[in-house]
Amino acid sequence: MTGATIIIGDGKDSSRRRLKDLLTRSGYLVEGEASNAPELLRKARTMYPDLVVMDSNLEGGSTAEIAGIIQGDNISSVLLITHGNPRIPEDVAQVQAPYAEETLLSVVEVLLMYEQRLTSIRQEVLALKDSLETRKQVEKAKGILMKQLGIEEAEAYRTMQKESMNKSMSMKELARAIITAFKE
Structure with a gap:
């Protein structure tokens, strides 16, 4: 689903740049970037991206709560990049860092297809x-x-x-x- 809009949330500039580069090279539109949880939530609520990709070590709040809010408000799907074994809700997609680029892109594609199908079902309901x-x-x-x-x-x-x-x-x-x- 190239052309889909994505917001990235990561406290490390280098990680954000690397992720943005990977996603844009793959045809996605990185609509926004955030370095902390409150900023990410604000951007997600104003931009309504197709997907939010966030690091589990994002400062400024519980990433599990932020992911829950974004998904609970039907803003978009969330992909969490985890380090170690954090307490993450089961309904939040996650990729363990370090990750292979192909793995991350595959998960992004599946999540975007899932989000599209879910949106269609919501409209039908x-x-x-x-x-x-x-x-x-x-x-x-x-x-x-x-x-x-x-x-x-x-x-x-x-x-x-x-x-x-x-x-x-x-x-x-x-x-x-x-x-x-x-x-x-």
């Missing part, structure tokens, strides 16, 4: 929730019309469809208008 909400409102409005006009369900639905087309409004908008107009 939102669309399904909206569809369900529309269906509920249409059913409620249909019931109101059946009661108020003394008509059958199919006729109430056809009436709503005609009115929706005549007024150039969605069924959801029409259903809300009916529900509001006949509130008891």
